[in-house]
Amino acid sequence: MQIINWILRIIGLAFLIxxxxxxxxxxxxxxxxxxxxxxxxxxxxxxxxPKWLLLPLAFLTGFSMDLxxxxxxxxxxxxxxxxFIRPYLIKFYTPITxxxxxxxxxxxxxxxxxxxxxxxxxxxxxxxIYFLLQVFWLNDIGYLLLKIIFSTLISTLLIVIFAFxxxxxxxxxxx
Amino acid sequence: xxxxxxxxxxxxxVFLFLLLEFISLYFVFTYNNYQRTFFINSxxxxxxxxxxxxxxxxxxxxxxxxxxxxxNENSRLxxxxxxxxxxxxxxxxxxxxxxSGKQLYSYIPAQVIGNSVSEPNNFITLNKGSNQGIxxxxxxxxxxxxxxxVVKVSSNFSVVMSVLHTQFKLSVAIKKNNAMGRxxxxxxxxxxxxxxxxSEPGQLFKGDTILTGNNSGIFPPNIMVGTLTDYKKDxxxxxxxxxxxxxxxxxxxxxxxxxxxxxxxxxxxxxNEVIDADY
Numbered sequence: 001m002q003i004i005n006w007i008l009r010i011i012g013l014a015f016l017i018x019x020x021x022x023x024x025x026x027x028x029x030x031x032x033x034x035x036x037x038x039x040x041x042x043x044x045x046x047x048x049x050p051k052w053l054l055l056p057l058a059f060l061t062g063f064s065m066d067l068x069x070x071x072x073x074x075x076x077x078x079x080x081x082x083x084f085i086r087p088y089l090i091k092f093y094t095p096i097t098x099x100x101x102x103x104x105x106x107x108x109x110x111x112x113x114x115x116x117x118x119x120x121x122x123x124x125x126x127x128x129i130y131f132l133l134q135v136f137w138l139n140d141i142g143y144l145l146l147k148i149i150f151s152t153l154i155s156t157l158l159i160v161i162f163a164f165x166x167x168x169x170x171x172x173x174x175x
Numbered sequence: 176x177x178x179x180x181x182x183x184x185x186x187x188x189v190f191l192f193l194l195l196e197f198i199s200l201y202f203v204f205t206y207n208n209y210q211r212t213f214f215i216n217s218x219x220x221x222x223x224x225x226x227x228x229x230x231x232x233x234x235x236x237x238x239x240x241x242x243x244x245x246x247n248e249n250s251r252l253x254x255x256x257x258x259x260x261x262x263x264x265x266x267x268x269x270x271x272x273x274x275s276g277k278q279l280y281s282y283i284p285a286q287v288i289g290n291s292v293s294e295p296n297n298f299i300t301l302n303k304g305s306n307q308g309i310x311x312x313x314x315x316x317x318x319x320x321x322x323x324x325v326v327k328v329s330s331n332f333s334v335v336m337s338v339l340h341t342q343f344k345l346s347v348a349i350k351k352n353n354a355m356g357r358x359x360x361x362x363x364x365x366x367x368x369x370x371x372x373x374s375e376p377g378q379l380f381k382g383d384t385i386l387t388g389n390n391s392g393i394f395p396p397n398i399m400v401g402t403l404t405d406y407k408k409d410x411x412x413x414x415x416x417x418x419x420x421x422x423x424x425x426x427x428x429x430x431x432x433x434x435x436x437x438x439x440x441x442x443x444x445x446x447n448e449v450i451d452a453d454y
């Protein structure tokens with residue numbers, strides 16, 4: 001069961017990266033909106049994942065994005081950072097009932113509100129680091145902030161929609 | 176010593192985190208200096224093939240635009256044929272080749288399979304590489320204007336630094352009076368660039384044409400760059416800064432020409448000799 005889960009995760013990651021490279025990167029809606037949804041892979045990893053595995057996995061996820069986008073290690077740096085603070089975020093967002101019966105951050109079991117809050121925080125940190133590394137100097141801080149905010153909102157929206165689509169019908173009815 | 180190791184083991188996540196961040200940032204900073212880049216990029220085979228397959232699909236949806244641009248270019252070239260020009264018998268005919276009668280520039284057609292416009296540093300991936308005669312530092316143009324220059328080549332793919340890259344450098348000239356300037360992209364709008372350090376541009380009007388200069392070394396002269404939208408004097412210096420609308424639509428480039436400058440090596444060697452001799 002565990003192995004099947006992991007195979008599904010890897011297929012999901014491949015899909016997310018292809019969707020990112022072939023669809024989202026070609027949209028060019030505006031220079032302020034540049035969504036990245038592939039961090040969804042890191043968001044959906046199990047809660048009890050050991051950190052020695054979590055950090056290198058996040059690094060590889062970001063680095064594969066860097067290979068496609070020719071961005072050096074910017075995605076890798078942002079991904080390693082969100083993987084590092086993930087345990088603290090999970091602790092910060094503990095629901096009143098705790099995480100007793102839940103093993104992964106799922107939309108169905110923790111609810112839309114919890115999932116959206118967790119996602120938006122993670123994505124905001126990811127985008128802040130990525131766009132900061134990309135622009136690298138702060139002479140146009142308004143542009144940078146607007147870009148981070150708009151992109152975070154769109155990315156979060158897309159990730160929640162994807163999470164909703166991938167959940168089973170039984171779960172969708174429950175929501 | 177023992178307590179030192181136990182300290183490291185207890186806090187291994189922090190050290191692992193710092194190590195991975197260090198590696199990432201090292202890649203960022205070495206990569207920005209693109210000539211020293213050492214790790215595989217999208218010119219490598221896996222990512223190149225994915226982009227190529229996608230490009231094959233996408234081609235079908237753009238046939239109409241491609242046809243239009245090819246027809247336009249054909250008609251433009253036809254107009255330059257010898258039959259299309261009425262020679263004044265009193266004066267000598269105009270020659271298009273250089274003084275020694277050799278070919279000066281040749282053009283390798285290529286297809287764009289990867290492209291971005293919304294990053295601060297944009298690159299374009301082409302489906303041809305060293306097997307087809309492309310080398311680094313070749314200029315890339317379309318029938319509408321300039322595109323960029325080749326920075327990395329593998330056997331079947333090449334990566335072009337777009338004009339929309341903050342490190343792209345090219346000297347350009349205003350068509351009507353040959354005032355020189357330098358292209359600089361601020362990293363925001365994919366349709367406009369700045370031309371900086373223009374001295375004494377004379378009277379300028381909106382819509383004035385900007386062309387590539389004579390001294391770029393890789394770009395042929397008189398290739399369209401764009402049209403003037405506005406300009407202002409740079410306070411504190413005697414230079415003018417121009418805002419120019421690019422004639423190339425970077426969102427829609429599909430087919431490009433890679434320009435081979437046949438005398439490039441000779442020119443570089445001579446110029447480097449002067450620089451090395453330190454006059």
